[in-house]
Amino acid sequence: MGKEREGSRVLAALFHEGRTFSHWQERAVSEALVEAAFELTCLGPTSGNCQPMRLALVRSPAAKERLLACVSSGNYEKVQTAPITAIVAYDRKFFELLPRLYPHTDARGWFTMNSALAEETGLRNSSLQGAYFILALRAQGLDCGPMSGFDADNVDAAFFPDRRWRTNFLLNIGYGDRSGLRPRLPRFDEVARWE
Amino acid sequence: MGKEREGSRVLAALFHEGRTFSHWQERAVSEALVEAAFELTCLGPTSGNCQPMRLALVRSPAAKERLLACVSSGNYEKVQTAPITAIVAYDRKFFELLPRLYPHTDARGWFTMNSALAEETGLRNSSLQGAYFILALRAQGLDCGPMSGFDADNVDAAFFPDRRWRTNFLLNIGYGDRSGLRPRLPRFDEVARWE
Numbered sequence: 001m002g003k004e005r006e007g008s009r010v011l012a013a014l015f016h017e018g019r020t021f022s023h024w025q026e027r028a029v030s031e032a033l034v035e036a037a038f039e040l041t042c043l044g045p046t047s048g049n050c051q052p053m054r055l056a057l058v059r060s061p062a063a064k065e066r067l068l069a070c071v072s073s074g075n076y077e078k079v080q081t082a083p084i085t086a087i088v089a090y091d092r093k094f095f096e097l098l099p100r101l102y103p104h105t106d107a108r109g110w111f112t113m114n115s116a117l118a119e120e121t122g123l124r125n126s127s128l129q130g131a132y133f134i135l136a137l138r139a140q141g142l143d144c145g146p147m148s149g150f151d152a153d154n155v156d157a158a159f160f161p162d163r164r165w166r167t168n169f170l171l172n173i174g175y176g177d178r179s180g181l182r183p184r185l186p187r188f189d190e191v192a193r194w195e
Numbered sequence: 196m197g198k199e200r201e202g203s204r205v206l207a208a209l210f211h212e213g214r215t216f217s218h219w220q221e222r223a224v225s226e227a228l229v230e231a232a233f234e235l236t237c238l239g240p241t242s243g244n245c246q247p248m249r250l251a252l253v254r255s256p257a258a259k260e261r262l263l264a265c266v267s268s269g270n271y272e273k274v275q276t277a278p279i280t281a282i283v284a285y286d287r288k289f290f291e292l293l294p295r296l297y298p299h300t301d302a303r304g305w306f307t308m309n310s311a312l313a314e315e316t317g318l319r320n321s322s323l324q325g326a327y328f329i330l331a332l333r334a335q336g337l338d339c340g341p342m343s344g345f346d347a348d349n350v351d352a353a354f355f356p357d358r359r360w361r362t363n364f365l366l367n368i369g370y371g372d373r374s375g376l377r378p379r380l381p382r383f384d385e386v387a388r389w390e
Contacts, residue, residue: 010205010206011205011235011334014209014330014334015235015238015239015327015331016238018238018239018240020240031389034387035387038384038386038387039384040206040210040211042382042383042384042386043210043211043213043379043382044210044213044326044329044330045213045215045329045339045341047341047342047343047364048343049380049381051382051383051386053386054386054387055386055387055388056387056388056390057387057388057389057390058390059389059390060390063390097383100381100383101380101381101383102380103380103381120318121343123315123318123319123322124318124322124343124363124364125322127318127319127320127322127323127326128322128323128325128326128329129326130323130326131239131322131323131324131325131326131327132210132326132330134239134240134323135209135239135327135330136210139206139209144240146240146242147242148242148243148316148319159390168319169242169319184238185244185296185297185298186244186295186296186298187237187238187246188237188246188292188295188296189233189234189237191233191237191246191248191249191250192229192230192233192249192250192251192252193250193251193252194226194252194254195251195252195253195254195255195258195354
């Protein structure tokens with residue numbers, strides 16, 4: 001029973017109590033916790049082991065200013081007050097690493113010949129990895145605030161000027177202020193059908 | 196210490212011991228476990244609470260045959276022998292549900308005027324939800340085998356003939372046969388930079 005309760009506690013932290021935070025405690029976040037989270041993230045599956053996700057972890061005041069110039073007014077304060085804002089991106093040339101990551105065969109040609117497939121694969125798999133990262137951060141006791149309200153082209157220009165990395169979404173990281181939470185929005189659970 | 200070990204055990208099941216399985220034990224999977232996993236999945240964050248993921252859980256021999264006609268030769272046996280293969284899809288018209296899921300405002304117009312944004316949002320967020328589903332299935336003691344080697348247009352034609360749902364990836368579900376595992380492929384951990 002003790003074991004089951006503790007296992008349940010971890011699942012509660014990952015899923016039941018996990019919420020999208022907009023308000024943050026004034027409490028510093030250790031780099032080591034974030035790095036432990038992306039070590040877990042790297043273990044999650046991606047297609048052909050392609051692992052296209054890249055992260056820019058924005059923390060310094062100067063880098064925050066550059067990022068704040070790209071976010072929507074509704075997200076400005078969230079980004080400004082979060083201890084860290086991760087730019088969850090993908091490497092548009094992730095396939096160049098495949099000889100190392102997927103040594104069975106030279107899989108580069110699947111993508112060099114088909115740029116639409118490369119973009120879709122980068123977006124799909126960096127999103128999978130972004131989701132693993134959200135849950136891995138929660139497993140470290142941290143809270144998250146993922147966001148899509150920003151100009152991705154501007155973020156790319158400000159942070160990835162060679163355009164090799166493409167911004168997917170933003171993720172505020174810190175210790176959330178639960179007193180600022182509203183009730184959870186409705187869930188759509190009619191998602192599945194058995195065939 | 197006991198608590199920490201048990202919490203670590205859950206994380207081990209989700210991340211460290213979780214592997215992509217190609218071989219399956221002949222052991223039935225309870226519907227209730229899969230449904231418990233997608234109840235957890237629904238709790239994960241999506242942009243504007245849009246929750247675009249839809250699942251067709253392919254289990255009957257007749258449905259399996261229809262699906263097998265769409266997969267690559269390298270994935271045929273994996274799908275044939277898995278107790279369940281989930282088609283992880285997204286609703287191309289997910290935004291029609293926004294008045295119910297995101298009642299603050301009528302957000303449908305963000306997408307009705309911009310079909311490229313709707314497709315990208317569907318792909319990104321159904322991928323996030325697909326990743327939550329993979330980890331939630333592992334939390335139920337199940338194993339997964341996600342796959343991208345198939346013809347998505349053919350799967351759509353066979354399972355979603357009105358084309359409202361769009362196939363994102365396939366996910367075999369069952370109890371994996373660990374004796375069929377090879378060593379884990381290399382991980383790319385130079386993903387992050389601090390700014």
